[in-house]
Amino acid sequence: MNEIARDPAADLGRLERLEGIGCARKRREDPRFIQGRGTYVDDIHLPGMLFGIMIRSPYAHARIKSIDTSRAKAHPGVHAVLTAEDLKPFKLHWMPTLAGDVQAVLADGKVSFQNQEVAFVVAEDRYIAADAAEMVEVEYEELPVVVDPFKAMLPDAPVIRDDLAGKDVGAHGARRHHNHIFNWQIGDRDRTDRAFDAAAVTVSQDMLYPRVHPCPLETCGCVASYDAVRGDLTVWITSQAPHVVRTVVGLLSSIPESKIRIISPDIGGGFGNKVGVYPGYVTAIAASIVLGRPVKWIESRNENLTTTAFARDYWMTGELAADTDGRIKALRVKVLADHGAFDACADPTKWPAGMFHVCTGSYDIANAHVSVDGVYTNKFPGGVSYRCSFRVTEAVYLIERMIDVLAQKLGIDKAEIRLRNFIPKDKFPYHSALGLDYDSGDYTPALQKVMKAVDYDALRAEQAAKRADPDCPTLMGIGITTFTEIVGAGPSKSCDILGIGMFDSCEIRVHPDGSAIARMGTISQGQGHQTTYAQIIATEAGIPASVIQVEEGDTSTAPYGLGTYGSRSTPVAGAAVARASHKIREKARKIAAHLLEVSPDDMEFDLDQFRVKGDPARAKSMKEIAWAAYNNVPEGMEMGLEAVDYYDPPNFTFPFGAYLAVVDVLKATGEIKVRRFYALDDCGTRINPMIIEGQIHGGLTEGFAVAFGQELPYDEQGNVLGGTLMDYFLPTAVETPHWETDFTVTPSPHHPIGAKGVAESPHVGSIPCFSNAVIDAFAHLGVTHTGMPHNAYRTWQQLLALNIAG
Numbered sequence: 001m002n003e004i005a006r007d008p009a010a011d012l013g014r015l016e017r018l019e020g021i022g023c024a025r026k027r028r029e030d031p032r033f034i035q036g037r038g039t040y041v042d043d044i045h046l047p048g049m050l051f052g053i054m055i056r057s058p059y060a061h062a063r064i065k066s067i068d069t070s071r072a073k074a075h076p077g078v079h080a081v082l083t084a085e086d087l088k089p090f091k092l093h094w095m096p097t098l099a100g101d102v103q104a105v106l107a108d109g110k111v112s113f114q115n116q117e118v119a120f121v122v123a124e125d126r127y128i129a130a131d132a133a134e135m136v137e138v139e140y141e142e143l144p145v146v147v148d149p150f151k152a153m154l155p156d157a158p159v160i161r162d163d164l165a166g167k168d169v170g171a172h173g174a175r176r177h178h179n180h181i182f183n184w185q186i187g188d189r190d191r192t193d194r195a196f197d198a199a200a201v202t203v204s205q206d207m208l209y210p211r212v213h214p215c216p217l218e219t220c221g222c223v224a225s226y227d228a229v230r231g232d233l234t235v236w237i238t239s240q241a242p243h244v245v246r247t248v249v250g251l252l253s254s255i256p257e258s259k260i261r262i263i264s265p266d267i268g269g270g271f272g273n274k275v276g277v278y279p280g281y282v283t284a285i286a287a288s289i290v291l292g293r294p295v296k297w298i299e300s301r302n303e304n305l306t307t308t309a310f311a312r313d314y315w316m317t318g319e320l321a322a323d324t325d326g327r328i329k330a331l332r333v334k335v336l337a338d339h340g341a342f343d344a345c346a347d348p349t350k351w352p353a354g355m356f357h358v359c360t361g362s363y364d365i366a367n368a369h370v371s372v373d374g375v376y377t378n379k380f381p382g383g384v385s386y387r388c389s390f391r392v393t394e395a396v397y398l399i400e401r402m403i404d405v406l407a408q409k410l411g412i413d414k415a416e417i418r419l420r421n422f423i424p425k426d427k428f429p430y431h432s433a434l435g436l437d438y439d440s441g442d443y444t445p446a447l448q449k450v451m452k453a454v455d456y457d458a459l460r461a462e463q464a465a466k467r468a469d470p471d472c473p474t475l476m477g478i479g480i481t482t483f484t485e486i487v488g489a490g491p492s493k494s495c496d497i498l499g500i501g502m503f504d505s506c507e508i509r510v511h512p513d514g515s516a517i518a519r520m521g522t523i524s525q526g527q528g529h530q531t532t533y534a535q536i537i538a539t540e541a542g543i544p545a546s547v548i549q550v551e552e553g554d555t556s557t558a559p560y561g562l563g564t565y566g567s568r569s570t571p572v573a574g575a576a577v578a579r580a581s582h583k584i585r586e587k588a589r590k591i592a593a594h595l596l597e598v599s600p601d602d603m604e605f606d607l608d609q610f611r612v613k614g615d616p617a618r619a620k621s622m623k624e625i626a627w628a629a630y631n632n633v634p635e636g637m638e639m640g641l642e643a644v645d646y647y648d649p650p651n652f653t654f655p656f657g658a659y660l661a662v663v664d665v666l667k668a669t670g671e672i673k674v675r676r677f678y679a680l681d682d683c684g685t686r687i688n689p690m691i692i693e694g695q696i697h698g699g700l701t702e703g704f705a706v707a708f709g710q711e712l713p714y715d716e717q718g719n720v721l722g723g724t725l726m727d728y729f730l731p732t733a734v735e736t737p738h739w740e741t742d743f744t745v746t747p748s749p750h751h752p753i754g755a756k757g758v759a760e761s762p763h764v765g766s767i768p769c770f771s772n773a774v775i776d777a778f779a780h781l782g783v784t785h786t787g788m789p790h791n792a793y794r795t796w797q798q799l800l801a802l803n804i805a806g
């Protein structure tokens with residue numbers, strides 16, 4: 001940060017020119033996006049490129065008796081048809097997952113979910129490949145299907161994973177059943193049980209967070225190009241973690257990482273869908289190596305929605321113990337987590353339920369215990385963080401629903417019960433009962449600001465009047481959430497992926513003319529990193545953002561980083577950007593001192609220059625210093641002006657928010673109208689307020705989609721329903737409500753510029769807020785919970801059951 005007191009009036013022009021932290025600078029990436037000049041994976045065309053298409057299983061559970069590829073292979077234009085047998089010599093028919101399990105790349109003797117990958121056809125173009133795919137004859141023998149995680153754990157449930165027979169220990173400890181993956185517990189069970197036994201009041205609620213999908217506009221895909229002469233492998237891929245992909249490809253192929261180049265070009269949304277490594281990538285790479293030609297594989301929408309990365313599917317039971325004035329004594333949680341046929345959850349290695357243990361929320365709860373069981377079913381694998389930092393959405397949903405259930409039981413107002421239980425400001429840093437250290441928070445003023453802005457008392461009065469009127473055509477509901485997020489994975493002592501610590505990185509190179517290029521280990525999928533990282537450098541190193549080029553996603557040029565998901569770019573890479581900027585600045589200080597013939601200690605940093613303390617007229621601008629770095633540096637100093645920083649954060653950051661929703665349920669149809677939504681977010685230091693607002697609008701819209709429409713249900717035969725956009729709800733501007741946003745600023749004490757992540761907060765915080773609002777509309781009728789999505793059909797059933805429809 002700047003070292004000296006500023007006179008804002010005098011600095012105005014220079015400050016504006018920098019476009020640094022706090023500036024609502026327009027997104028640098030938008031001109032190319034809105035003019036159709038972005039470069040996405042499907043825009044890559046290489047000479048001699050072939051196309052691959054996956055052949056998938058129509059059955060959810062079946063033995064493969066035979067695969068006849070002869071007709072397809074004979075079809076003109078077809079170059080190869082790969083099956084598991086073809087991959088076996090290369091040991092590529094199975095691959096490791098991020099969760100320590102293995103997953104079939106191409107089905108090895110049996111299929112365990114509908115649309116599982118069975119064979120890969122490679123042809124001159126996509127149409128020929130599609131025709132040939134029809135000619136592959138697969139003979140299946142159907143097996144009994146289980147899609148319900150409770151039934152999967154019954155003694156006589158069908159065995160989903162034959163390959164694990166006899167293994168009673170998995171990557172996360174003991175397995176107690178053939179479909180059991182792990183049991184994970186945290187907290188003090190005995191103390192929590194005792195607190196429950198002693199409590200005046202207890203409540204319990206079952207809730208399902210249904211299976212959903214991130215559904216980015218661009219589906220997953222890659223172009224793999226192996227150059228047999230040079231021995232180089234280049235892969236363009238829609239990956240949120242290109243360096244991790246390079247390491248995985250290196251491990252699988254035994255090609256040294258130095259010969260592998262992974263390029264994530266422009267990405268049309270990730271939302272967690274593009275964290276994992278999928279069979280299509282492996283088969284495209286294998287085909288390119290075998291055929292010596294580039295191979296492109298791009299998912300269809302149906303493939304995207306039904307095979308790569310679901311989210312949630314958490315069957316949760318929450319219990320709270322409290323005294324009669326609503327002060328919470330203990331929290332107890334049990335979860336059955338449906339992971340599908342392979343455990344491909346994208347979580348840091350040591351955390352099979354991610355950061356679910358943030359489920360004590362914003363509340364000072366002395367005793368807590370959580371137990372999560374992971375289970376195999378005949379559904380597609382995944383378990384990604386759909387706009388949420390590793391199961392935080394599930395955790396926040398649980399606690400925010402439970403607080404409402406408790407309030408209802410005790411007849412305490414839902415805002416009031418929150419105010420009574422907040423972690424007080426003076427308790428930060430706060431050590432939670434489930435072992436997390438919350439870095440900072442200030443919850444009471446945030447909630448009070450929202451209550452004032454919407455005139456909470458007037459809303460409750462209106463609701464009371466409507467409830468008293470039997471002829472009122474609507475039921476009015478008010479939902480509140482006061483959530484705490486945990487983002488910025490993570491300290492490498494507690495977080496790694498495949499053994500690599502979850503640090504991140506930045507490299508800055510300042511050119512002789514004072515312009516600069518910066519590269520990071522993260523990768524924007526639409527977040528606007530090219531705009532915002534430059535702002536950090538502008539403020540911290542005094543170089544105008546307009547002359548800073550930000551580049552991400554090419555493993556041959558960017559320093560190693562763990563990628564962009566879990567709102568970690570600002571907390572982790574953003575800190576590396578600030579620290580690399582400081583290194584640049586310190587070298588600049590010495591060069592400036594040398595040019596002015598004073599001691600470096602006598603120099604002070606001043607926006608975009610170094611000046612002599614007490615003699616501000618004597619100064620050298622960063623531009624002059626950059627030039628000098630290439631021709632006139634102090635004796636013994638290396639030429640050039642560049643810096644690299646690898647940042648291993650000491651802790652996560654804990655952004656928070658207070659949200660309020662008002663909904664009207666139409667008694668005549670069961671339709672629900674979101675009348676008002678007020679979102680206050682606190683992400684510490686705000687780098688670009690306009691981008692933050694855009695991120696919040698996006699996250700709220702996705703939250704609205706989940707709460708009111710998105711789900712991927714299965715029928716008894718294991719057919720996935722919801723695999724097209726006819727069934728899977730993607731809101732447009734037409735359905736989306738109007739959002740009101742607000743903020744407070746509580747900087748992170750351990751982040752170099754005090755910034756916390758923000759992008760996932762609106763999703764995490766809004767979903768329980770919508771549910772709380774909908775259920776609040778029925779609260780006076782004794783309803784404590786209804787499941788998502790809150791669509792008109794489900795709500796209509798509820799109205800009928802209560803005898804108030806019409």
Ligand code: PCD
Pocket residue numbers: 216240268269270271272273384385386387388389390525526527528529532533564565566567568569570571683684685686687688689691692695698755756757758759760
């Ligand atoms: N304080 C602060 C914070 C932040 N910021 C900004 O904002 C943004 C964001 O950030 P963050 O929070 O850090 O985050 P990131 O890491 O970057 O990102 C990630 C996220 O992001 C979001 N958002 C978005 N957007 C778009 N457009 N697209 C996409 O795809 C997406 N995705 C989503 C998701 S889902 Mo996950 O993956 O599930 O885990 S995670 C996620 C960027 O630009 C930055 O810079 C600012 O300004 N300030």
Ligand SMILES: [Cu+]
Pocket residue numbers: 354384385386387388389390391392393394
């Ligand atoms: Cu998550």
